[in-house]
Amino acid sequence: MRYRRVLEPGAYYFFTLNLEDRTQSLLIENIEILRRVYLKITKRHPVNTIAIVIMHDHLHAIWQLPKGDSNYAMRWRLIKSEFSRQILPGEFCKQSRLHKGERGIWQRRYWEHKIRNEEDLDNHINYIHYNPVKHKYVTKVSDWPFSSFHGYVKNLKLPSTWGSDNKLNNMYDE
Incomplete structure (x- = not known):
């Protein structure tokens, strides 16, 4: 069965990418490598990163693609493969991956969702920024260093106290 993706030039998309072994913290442990790779690939193949959060074992991002x-898919493949080549080996790897010359770092697939409208975009931006609190890595959104939230505060799009109210706790903790 072939997976069917919605492909619309210039659209906004929400993504979730997971490590194969969700007990690992490779993304945080290698955050500088991930940043360098991400910037290199998105410079060569531009996207507008609307929001992003890097967690221990997964990341969420919203991209607007060029017109x-x-x-x-090509951009994520390049980011995942370049990151994988730059970190030290040591992860468990299934035989099926070894036969294809792959590493066992990333799950093969990822989740994507085409953003439908402004409300959908705002909801997904909020989800991204609140994700470290949802996973109980921090108690305040502003305490998580690997998030575009800090850019939103710097550009006066959100207050530094955003996410501290019970409304968001109830929405995203379920």
Whole structure:
């Protein structure tokens, strides 16, 4: 069965990418490598990163693709493979991956969702920024260093206290 993705040039997309071994913290442990790879690939193949959060074992991002371009799969493939090549080996790898010359770092698939409208976009931005609190890594959104939330505060799009009210706790902790 072939997985069917929605491909619309210039659209906004929400993504979730997971490590194969969700008990690992490779993304945080290698955050500088991930940042360098992400910037290199998105410079060569531009996207507008609307929001992003890097967690221990997964990341969420919202991209706006350039007009006339819908190839987000190529960008994620390059980011995942370049990151994998730059970190030390040591992860468990299934035989099926070894036969294909792959490493066992990332789950093969990822979740994508085409953003439907402004409300959907706002909801997904909020979800991304609140994710470290949801996973109980921090008690305040502002305490998580690997998030675009800090850019939103710097650009006066959100107050530094955003996410501290019970309304968000109830929405995203379920």
